[in-house]
Amino acid sequence: MRALIVDGTAPGKLRLGEAPDPVPGPGQVLIEVRPTSLNAAELFFAERAEPGDVLGFDAAGVVVTAAADGSGPAVAAGWWASRTAASAGCGPWT
Numbered sequence: 272m273r274a275l276i277v278d279g280t281a282p283g284k285l286r287l288g289e290a291p292d293p294v295p296g297p298g299q300v301l302i303e304v305r306p307t308s309l310n311a312a313e314l315f316f317a318e319r320a321e322p323g324d325v326l327g328f329d330a331a332g333v334v335v336t337a338a339a340d341g342s343g344p345a346v347a348a349g350w351w352a353s354r355t356a357a358s359a360g361c362g363p364w365t
Contacts, residue, residue, distance in 0.1 A: 275309065275327060284317040285309075289364040290325050300343050301336035 292330040295301045307330040316326060334344050 274325045275313070277317050277322055277324040277326065279322055283314060285313075285326065295336055295338055297340040298338055298342050300334045300338050302330065302332040303335045304330045304332040306331050 272288060272291055272292050276288045276290060277284055278286040278288075284306045291361045293301060304327075307327065310329060313328055320326065335347050337343065337346050
């Protein structure tokens, strides 16, 4: 997947690159992100995150993999997510 990746050598400590697709766990879904944004909080986290961390707080898209335990929205359901794996909270994930 395309992702904003923490890279201490890049301008703003972020670079656009490729990262492995996340695998949803219980209570999580995988979203094909359509619109997304970069906000000031992500720049703050990029200053403190580890190299290789993937950032992404604001995204909307379509569920492409349902939760492993069957909870949550079904495949193809529209969804707003705070992270691409649609678990609550914010901050870098790997």
